[in-house]
Amino acid sequence: MPVPHRKDVIMKLNLTINGQNKTFEVAPNDILLHVLRREGYYSVKNGCEEGECGACTILINGRAYKSCLILAPQVEGKSITTVEGLGTIEKPHPIQEAFVKAGAVQCGYCIPGMILSTKALLDKIPDPTEDEIKTALDGNLCRCTGYVKIIDAVKMSAKQIK
Amino acid sequence: MKNLKKFHHPKNLKEALRLLNKPGGKVKPIALGSMLSLSNDPKITELVDITGVGLNYITAKPAASFQVGAGTTAQDIIEAARAHRNAPLQGLVGKLLKQSAKAVGSQQIRNAVTIGGNICGLLPWSDMPAALLALDAEIYLKSIKQSRKISSSLFFQKHPVRILKQGEICTQVSFKKLDKSYFGEFIKIGRTAVDKTIMNVCVVFSLRGKKLSDVRVAVSGCVTLPQRLTGLEKAVTGIEIGKNLTETILKEAFKIKVGANGRSPLLFISDLKASAQYRKDIFETVICDAFEKALK
Numbered sequence: 001m002p003v004p005h006r007k008d009v010i011m012k013l014n015l016t017i018n019g020q021n022k023t024f025e026v027a028p029n030d031i032l033l034h035v036l037r038r039e040g041y042y043s044v045k046n047g048c049e050e051g052e053c054g055a056c057t058i059l060i061n062g063r064a065y066k067s068c069l070i071l072a073p074q075v076e077g078k079s080i081t082t083v084e085g086l087g088t089i090e091k092p093h094p095i096q097e098a099f100v101k102a103g104a105v106q107c108g109y110c111i112p113g114m115i116l117s118t119k120a121l122l123d124k125i126p127d128p129t130e131d132e133i134k135t136a137l138d139g140n141l142c143r144c145t146g147y148v149k150i151i152d153a154v155k156m157s158a159k160q161i162k
Numbered sequence: 163m164k165n166l167k168k169f170h171h172p173k174n175l176k177e178a179l180r181l182l183n184k185p186g187g188k189v190k191p192i193a194l195g196s197m198l199s200l201s202n203d204p205k206i207t208e209l210v211d212i213t214g215v216g217l218n219y220i221t222a223k224p225a226a227s228f229q230v231g232a233g234t235t236a237q238d239i240i241e242a243a244r245a246h247r248n249a250p251l252q253g254l255v256g257k258l259l260k261q262s263a264k265a266v267g268s269q270q271i272r273n274a275v276t277i278g279g280n281i282c283g284l285l286p287w288s289d290m291p292a293a294l295l296a297l298d299a300e301i302y303l304k305s306i307k308q309s310r311k312i313s314s315s316l317f318f319q320k321h322p323v324r325i326l327k328q329g330e331i332c333t334q335v336s337f338k339k340l341d342k343s344y345f346g347e348f349i350k351i352g353r354t355a356v357d358k359t360i361m362n363v364c365v366v367f368s369l370r371g372k373k374l375s376d377v378r379v380a381v382s383g384c385v386t387l388p389q390r391l392t393g394l395e396k397a398v399t400g401i402e403i404g405k406n407l408t409e410t411i412l413k414e415a416f417k418i419k420v421g422a423n424g425r426s427p428l429l430f431i432s433d434l435k436a437s438a439q440y441r442k443d444i445f446e447t448v449i450c451d452a453f454e455k456a457l458k
Contacts, residue, residue, distance in 0.1 A: 009167045028209065029166040031199065050200060057270055063237075066270045069199045073169035074192070074211060117269065138356045139268025 015075050017041070018085025026072040032058075033067040036082065043083035043112040047141075054140035057113035058082055064120040066139065083112040086119065094160040095119055095153075102153035106144035113140045118154050127158055163201055168208040175215040175333070179306040182210050183329035191331050193217075193233055194274035197283045217278065217333060220250040226339055228255055232278025232302075232332040236263035236290075239277065254344050255297055255337045258364060261348035262293035268356040278332040282322045284388070286431055287358035291318055291388035293348050295380035296364035297337050305330040318388045343368045344376075347456035351383075351448055353435060359383035360436040361444060365452040372402045379449060384441040386429045393418050394449070403457060411453055415446035 013024045013035075026035055033056045036044045047055030049068045056067040059081035087093035092100075095118050105111050114137060121128055121136035128136070133154045142150060172178040182189050189208040192198050198209070217233030220242045228251055230239070243251040243260035251259060266275050266289045280290045281301070291314070294301075299314040306329055317325055326332075340346075346366035352359045361384035367377040377395040382388035397414040401407050419442055421427055430438035430445075 011169065027166075028169040029163045051196065051267075051271060054268065054270060063273045064270045065194075065273055069196045069271075069274065071169070071192070071195055071199050071209070073171075073209075074195050074213075076171055076211075120269075136269050139270040 011073065013072055013076055015077065016079040018081060024072070028071070028073055030072040031068060032070040032072045032075060035072045036067060036080075041082045041084055045109055045112060047109070052141070053110070054113045054117070055110055057116045057140060059116050059120055062120065062123060064117050064136075064139070081116065081119070083115055086115065093119075095122070095157040098156040098160055099150075099153040102149050102156050104145060104149040104153035106142075110140055110142045110144075114142070114150060118157055121154070122158055122161055126162060128154070130155075163198075163203060163206045163209075165204050165207050166209065170208065170210045172210060172212070172215055175212075175217070175304070176306075178210050178212050178215045179304065179329060179331070181208070182331065183306045184208075185328055189329075193276045193279050194235065196271055196274040197279055197285070212331065218276075222250065222252075222339075228337045228339065230259075230277055230335045230337070232282075232334055233276050234278075236266040236272040236275045236277070236280070237269075239263040240272065252339075253342075254340045254346050254366070258293045258297060258346050258348050258366070259290075259337075262290045262350075262362070262364065265289040265348070265350035265352075265355075265359065265362065271356075277335055281317070281335070282326065282332050284318075284322050286386075286433065287383055287435075288388075289350060289359055289362055289383075292362040292364040292380040292382040294335065295382075295388055295390050296346065296348075296366045296378045297340075298378065300336045301332055302334040302336065303327075303330050304333045311336075315390060321387065340366070340368075343370065345369065345456040347452045349448055349452045349455070351444065358435055361441055361448055362388075363448050363452045365449070365456055367398075367453075367456070369403070372404070374398055374401050374403070374407075379452075381445075381449070384428075384430055384445065386431055389428075391415070391418055391449075398453075407453070408450055411450045412446050415449045419445050 010025050013026045045055035047053035051066045051069045058067045060078050087096050095115050117137050117140050170181050187205050191212045192209045217231040219231040221229045239259050240263050243256035266272050280288045294314045300311050301317045302311050348364040350359050351361040362382045364380045367374045377399050379391045379394050394414045430441045432438040
């Protein structure tokens with residue numbers, strides 16, 4: 001549950017989200033996940049709120065983090081990527097396309113986190129092994145698919161991006 | 163942290179230490195926040211972000227040791243210990259630090275957990291302390307008033323919260339390089355690779371001919387505080403490989419577990435992941451496995 005806002009201690013938070021400079025008003029104890037959703041970034045899913053499920057995964061300066069374990073002021077001056085910044089319905093990102101083609105999406109709740117973990121992996125290792133894929137996605141839980149199709153989707157993404 | 167009012171972003175270590183120098187535990191340092199973000203501590207009124215004060219580094223200067231900045235993340239350690247001749251972390255120290263860093267949670271958590279946070283905010287499932295103990299690490303602490311260096315054994319004698327003085331933070335962990343006569347292994351027991359640990363063991367020893375020497379065995383996750391098993395270390399020192407080594411390890415670890423007069427010096431913990439009895443049951447087998455894997 002979000003910690004009650006302390007309206008008496010509101011501070012300005014300057015950051016870049018999906019390439020756009022933004023300024024938000026936040027309390028020092030605001031959790032980043034709640035701030036992002038409050039500001040309309042609904043691809044950042046609210047799952048366990050204790051760093052277990054990975055549904056709230058975002059990229060900060062290119063690395064994957066769980067936004068439920070980050071206080072909003074920690075990202076002052078940093079660059080954040082959410083799924084909204086990857087592709088659109090008309091022009092999806094190759095990773096998004098691969099997840100659809102591979103049949104990796106069922107209920108879809110975990111998918112934004114999976115896609116961002118995949119992006120962080122492929123930006124660093126363009127041709128990952130299956131072990132590297134499993135390690136990169138070990139913080140993203142899926143209760144529907146059983147992971148086989150998700151791993152296929154990551155392999156397919158790697159080929160498409162190449 | 164319902165009473166949190168200020169969040170500071172100091173530009174250098176001196177400024178951070180000055181901000182932290184306030185009594186009563188009201189001001190805390192925060193690195194990447196995986197531990198503090200969920201804190202309910204009403205005492206905390208200010209946080210000092212120490213990610214921008216130059217504590218994220220790994221160097222091998224002086225050449226006989228490795229220095230790891232306290233702000234270095236588990237993922238940075240894994241990447242620094244990759245099998246590459248120019249990798250910043252090499253040899254057995256690199257291998258064991260990498261194994262312990264890999265044991266830390268999931269990918270996103272490894273990106274956020276720092277070596278300083280893992281040891282100073284010690285939780286039962288902190289994975290790095292066992293490796294630090296077995297590697298005889300030295301821990302550098304600094305406040306605005308003083309700098310000091312203490313051994314990892316001393317650091318974990320009490321909960322580090324009771325070791326750290328007012329306004330003091332860990333700035334660096336230092337490891338002596340070990341020559342090729344040394345072997346070692348770190349093992350994490352958990353329900354899954356990313357789950358919180360049930361038991362961590364790290365063993366380090368040197369082989370002089372076929373005899374074990376400079377034996378170091380450290381455990382964490384199963385007992386209240388990470389610790390070296392000095393009784394076991396003494397008992398197996400000088401034993402030859404293959405000559406009842408396994409039996410001696412099992413017997414001596416069992417003795418330590420049970421203790422003299424049935425009173426064990428080790429306080430096994432119980433939590434949602436496993437009971438104290440389960441941890442006791444696997445204790446000597448996991449230690450024995452670590453020795454066997456090290457010898458392979």
